[in-house]
Amino acid sequence: MPPLMLSKRLSSVQGVRLAGASSTWDINIHYPPDCPGGIIASCTPHHNATPGNDPASTPLALPALTHPHIHLDKAFVHSAREYAHLLPSTGSFQEALSVTTVAKQRFTRPDLLNRGEWLVAESVSWGVTAMRAFVEVDHTVKLICLDAAMDLKSQWNDVCEIQIVCFAQDPIFSTQHGEENRDFLETALEQYPQIDVIGTTPYVESTIEAAKRNIDWAIDRALQLDKHLDFHLDYNLDSSKEALLWHVLHSLRQRGWTGSSTAKRVMLGHCTRLTLLADEKWREVSRIIHDNDLPVSFVGLPTSDLYMASPPPDPNGAPDRPRGTLRVPEMIRKHDLDAVIGVNNVGNAFTPWGPPDPLFLACLGVGVYQAGTQADAELLYECVSTRARAAIGLSPSHSNIAVKEGERPDFLVFHNRDVTGCGIAARPRSSVAEIVWDPPAQLNRDVLFNGRLKRSGLPTLRNDFSYVFSTE
Ligand SMILES: [Zn+2]
Numbered sequence: 001m002p003p004l005m006l007s008k009r010l011s012s013v014q015g016v017r018l019a020g021a022s023s024t025w026d027i028n029i030h031y032p033p034d035c036p037g038g039i040i041a042s043c044t045p046h047h048n049a050t051p052g053n054d055p056a057s058t059p060l061a062l063p064a065l066t067h068p069h070i071h072l073d074k075a076f077v078h079s080a081r082e083y084a085h086l087l088p089s090t091g092s093f094q095e096a097l098s099v100t101t102v103a104k105q106r107f108t109r110p111d112l113l114n115r116g117e118w119l120v121a122e123s124v125s126w127g128v129t130a131m132r133a134f135v136e137v138d139h140t141v142k143l144i145c146l147d148a149a150m151d152l153k154s155q156w157n158d159v160c161e162i163q164i165v166c167f168a169q170d171p172i173f174s175t176q177h178g179e180e181n182r183d184f185l186e187t188a189l190e191q192y193p194q195i196d197v198i199g200t201t202p203y204v205e206s207t208i209e210a211a212k213r214n215i216d217w218a219i220d221r222a223l224q225l226d227k228h229l230d231f232h233l234d235y236n237l238d239s240s241k242e243a244l245l246w247h248v249l250h251s252l253r254q255r256g257w258t259g260s261s262t263a264k265r266v267m268l269g270h271c272t273r274l275t276l277l278a279d280e281k282w283r284e285v286s287r288i289i290h291d292n293d294l295p296v297s298f299v300g301l302p303t304s305d306l307y308m309a310s311p312p313p314d315p316n317g318a319p320d321r322p323r324g325t326l327r328v329p330e331m332i333r334k335h336d337l338d339a340v341i342g343v344n345n346v347g348n349a350f351t352p353w354g355p356p357d358p359l360f361l362a363c364l365g366v367g368v369y370q371a372g373t374q375a376d377a378e379l380l381y382e383c384v385s386t387r388a389r390a391a392i393g394l395s396p397s398h399s400n401i402a403v404k405e406g407e408r409p410d411f412l413v414f415h416n417r418d419v420t421g422c423g424i425a426a427r428p429r430s431s432v433a434e435i436v437w438d439p440p441a442q443l444n445r446d447v448l449f450n451g452r453l454k455r456s457g458l459p460t461l462r463n464d465f466s467y468v469f470s471t472e
Contacts, residue, residue, distance in 0.1 A: 006158060007453040008469045009038065015046045015465035016061040016413060019378070019401045019432050024058055024464075029409045029451045031472065038409045038451035048464055056430035057416045059465055061403045062381065064410040064447065065358040066388035067123060067131035069230070069269050069299045069342030072152070072162075073112055073145035074136070075119040075356070076347035077103050080111060088349050093308050096349035097204075103348075104140045112148035119346065119356055120156050125442045125456075126357040127412040129449045130161040132230070132267075132342075132392045134199055137188045138170040138181040146188055146195075153194065159449050163392060165230055166192070167199035172217070174210035182217070189225060197392075198222045199230040202244055212247050219251050222264065228393050229266045234273035237311040237324045243273050249288050249296070258293040265295045265393045269342070272309040275324040279334075286335045297391035298337060300326035301344035302361060302368055303354040329369050329379055340388040341365060341380070358384035359439035366437060377433035401432060409451040415444045 024046040172182040202211035222229040305325035345351035362380040390398035418426040
């Protein structure tokens, strides 16, 4: 069922604060004939501020959120009754793979639509207006997940831009089903031109040679069909295993995939193995990417990585269990790489914890990356917002977190309404850092997509703030 809560077009949002600006502003939106989704025509000083109102409690407008990597078809398996017998008993990665395969045998179209709708609706309520959604295609599910995903993509088109990944979670060049799985991918790519991205999982192949064939095949097919490419790569913390990153970079160069030859991009997800690289190796990665103009981004998936990625057991039985996830802020600042953060899985054996709220990830990042400054918080916000949108190829380049003239009217208005139910004056979150350090509840997030409003459900208490609707 499509969402039912969108307003008419807004012509302005009056009386908000913007990142990096101390005073109060009006955001004015126009809808030129060639741009029905609207454009921010100007941000002008707000003149009707009520004397005596605390500026710290003025709503704050920031760019909308993006999922750069989320699994649509296996979301919330743990919340569906039919899979109650498949809850984890050990929590291991092998168990996650095997119980998910069993669950996939039972997937039905109504069940896929139901769980998919939970994911999209909850994401939108947190402020997500764009997502890259992974949908599996193989001999187990055939095309049923893709078929349901296409319906969700069109039904939710008014509130969220859903980019579909035709995704091989299973081997395509090894095991008894490899060839059959690859045939299903080819059929899917032929039948559904709406597929935006080809995604594979080289690390599930049974040999390193098969993993490299997987990579080469995916690069060739993405280039031939003009699709984005997305690998689940190097998902281990085992220094004895070769990092396949080097092969991906080599193969992209060999095939001439550059920023000027195509507008399509390449994303590398998980890549926990790379946390074991020395600085000098990271410099080499950065040099190869920049010297060859490779449009490569990395996505760290910390809720999954912290849960699943651990080194092989110590032969001497040492109890040490370090975890690993890409050090995203360091990759951006120190190595000049493009890197973002994504939710990956929610409510299933791969990641049983965490909500589909990108700001929850940004908040987790403060702890994981020891990123406690205001500038860190702003960077983490970008990583789940403007940087994530650019990394999946929906914007030509990322902007900072100031809502400004010339951009799309996709943004969040963070309010400071009391949600304790105790009738007190709400604790204000007056900076981007306070939003990231302790993300506001859904009821304090109003979402604008293409200039239309999805209200959170509570009224705005400040009389110097208003949404003004277009009369066109
Ligand atoms: Zn994933």
